[in-house]
Amino acid sequence: MNQLREDEDVRDRAETPLEAIRRKSRDLFTELGSLPEDSPGALNAREALVHLHLPLVDHCARRFRNRGEPLEDLVQVGTIGLLKSIDRFDLERGVEFTTYATPTIIGEIKRHFRDKGWAIRVPRRLQELRMQIMSATAELSQQLGRSPTPRELSVHIGCSLDEVIEGMASANAYSTLSLDAGSDSGDDQTPRLVDSLGVDDLELDQVEIRESLKPLLEGLDPREKRILLLRFFKNMTQSQIAAEVGISQMHVSRLLTRTLERLRNSLEPE
């Protein structure tokens, strides 16, 4: 009962002017620092600090609302940032806790967006549209024996042509995460995504590659090289390559763009 009242107390004071919060925050950090780690008192102080600073998380999260992610999710990842800040904060640094914590909280929220794979702000409506475009493209490609036009997609999905074109543009912003990258945790056990993709280079054996190009292509990862050769030397369409490699046509387009860019940079005179 006492504990409950104390928590309410803390929440009430979070509503009072900034100074009161800062004083309360300093007191709690002093208390936290003076108690043995993991002792009940320390855990209580930590808990109180979390509650005291939740409005800060809320404030940070609101700066990122309307970007296609639910506010609750942002508050949740922001709170992880708050917990990290509380555990790392040292009163002797002489800075206010809020000054210290804000970048960490915002960092967690940004990381959430990055991990979700969106490179730029894309409204939820467009994300859903992108999924519809992807499945409709696959379906219509089967039916027509060629990739569909945006107009055919709009008829199939039941939206306007402009929406399809907008959706295709947003698809280009999706997932800039490299498939070569392991997981962010730094866990070496995690297999790279590219390792899970099968590689069958049989049909590429017939491709004639000029000697001058060989060293250049050697520098590419096997899948990038394969997609490049299929497109520019076997003359397969992006949709055919997508079916062959088992990724979406949009993804083929992005990989081609990226590989060409890399080749161009390596070709530039030194």
Next chain:
Amino acid sequence: MINHVAGSGADVELRVPADGAYVYVLRTTAASIAGRLDFTVDDIEDIRIAIGEAASLLLDLGGTGTDLLCHFALTSEQITATISLPSESPLPIVSDSFAWQVLSTLATECDAGHADGRAHIRLALRSTLAAMDVAPGQAAH
């Protein structure tokens, strides 16, 4: 729909600073135009890449502080894109280079030239539907 307007042929011209950052604008514009004509999704993504490659090739000539001019001549079946940059000499095209291999795969026709103090690359990009002899306006039905 651009389609109906463009039946007789429409022109779109875009001038951007000769800076790599603006290549994206050209790519996106070209893709958006192609989407409104009856090009397939594959065509559109190829056009996006082709315009980016051509513009980047021209930027290699230097030309910092100048401009990149992109002219699109549209019909319902074909986009003819001419990208140019001020230069004293034409683009040194090696026709068996990788870059040229890329452009000639992506475009129906491509050539490079030099006129009025500008080096240019011209790309003719034809829609798959036109090649398949389907009337573009009826594609959706």
